[in-house]
Amino acid sequence: MDFATNPSDGTRIAFQIVGSGPPLLLVHGSLLTHTIWRTFGYVKALRPSRTLILLDMRGHGRSDKPHEVEAYAMDTIVGDLIAVLDAAGVTKADYWGYSYGGRAGLTLTAAAPDRISRLVVGGGSHGPQRGAFDRLFFPRCADVLAERGMDGFIEEWNRHRLFPVDAATRAVFSANDSDAMAAYFRASDAEPGLADDALTHFDVPSLFYVGSEDSTRLADSRRAAELVPGAEFHLIDGFDHSTTPAAGAEVLRVVEPFLASPRGTGPFFE
Template sequence: MPYAVNPLDGNDIYFDDGATGGRSVLMLHGSALSRSIWRGLGYVKALEPEFNTIRMDLRGHGRSAKPHRAKDYEMELVLADVLAVLDAAEVDSVHVLGYSFGARMGLQLAAAAPGRLRSLTLLGGTYRIDPGALARLFFADYRAALLTGGMEAFVAGMEAESGSLDPATRLAFLSNDPLALAAYFEYTESAPAMSELLLRQLHVPTLLMAGTRDRPRLEDSMRAAELMPDARAIELPGRTHGGTLFPPREILDALLPFLRSVDAR
């Protein structure tokens, strides 16, 4: 089974490695999703076989370990998960593609292990999170829904707030452990921001994309692009945060040339 073991706490992290050869792209999903979202929405088919894709379930999601304590989701531990997956896949350097929380992890990886990254693409990402941001993103009582009604109540609240979810996203949400997800969210909202001083020191080639209806992540992406030495930002007209990834064509039309240009340097 394709599991990596976190050396700090022994948790198992599940990943898929396309093993198609060539340059690798590590794909980091967003909160309450899983590695399957990348295949379900067509990204894997578009990237392979030109690029090998490595898709991991972040802890608390998919087939990876699902601890129920907030402290088990500290950035240091999640970062160690990512590095353990790269080691298990025997990949020295990788393009990183991250959505939402996966984008935050991409930034953490760029800061902690810049030598492992060829490039960084952030979709609907931010380098900071304000108190109450998750309630605005999901719905007011999202955490209570998880603790008392499980994933069904969480999905019902999401759809009441924002309309019907696409089938791939809905399936990914329903596959989660609600207690693990509640613990994950408890830590996530309290996690410290990345300083703008540190952003200025990240020299990894970076592409940031966010929807024009995804605020404040659009403003944060534009600000990060100004601060980072080798970064640019693209607006996705009309897209909300939840609608960032689908349909994929607009993103792929920017992503593929970017990856090729980095590899040609």
């Protein structure tokens, strides 16, 4: 792994570059790492034709894990993404993010549209996030993380699920720093999001997708796609928020043609 440093607070962001071709920044969701893109076949499918920039968001994976709530403000997250692009020597890239990664991509596009050539958002929302994690997991989930750690969080989550947490998800979640995740959850809860008007001014080709059973993000994703001029919107039939990333073949079927369609000219690399 290589590391980029956010100049605003010195936090180091781990990233890896694989493949060849036009650059594509892949950004994972909450409590996961860059390995999710490998696990479900995205890297294998995309690396022959794209230079993939895979990163671990702050607080996740091999990146630094600050414990302060203010360290996870969205403008700071945008600074992380720009720092990774700079460290990779990339002036402009396609962007693909899921959930947390999608939300960060929307904010990055609003803040630095010159760095983004195409935008793909899966299961994302541009609106306020208050209560989002409590709805996704269970009430007071940030408090449980802070008080009982990741094991306590998973135990409580199991009590609110129809089916037990599978072994693979348990392993990935258990590797997280519970204090960092509690800080991140609380920062997200206070996040105001982007105004609708910001999305109406996007001028990059954009695609939104969401699981048809994703009760937490279906309406938000549809609304965002309606606001962005010319955006595509796709339903991934039969999947919810947590299972849509595993639908690699179904997701790639709608995203790959979009990424391969005619695009603006570079330069893309410094």
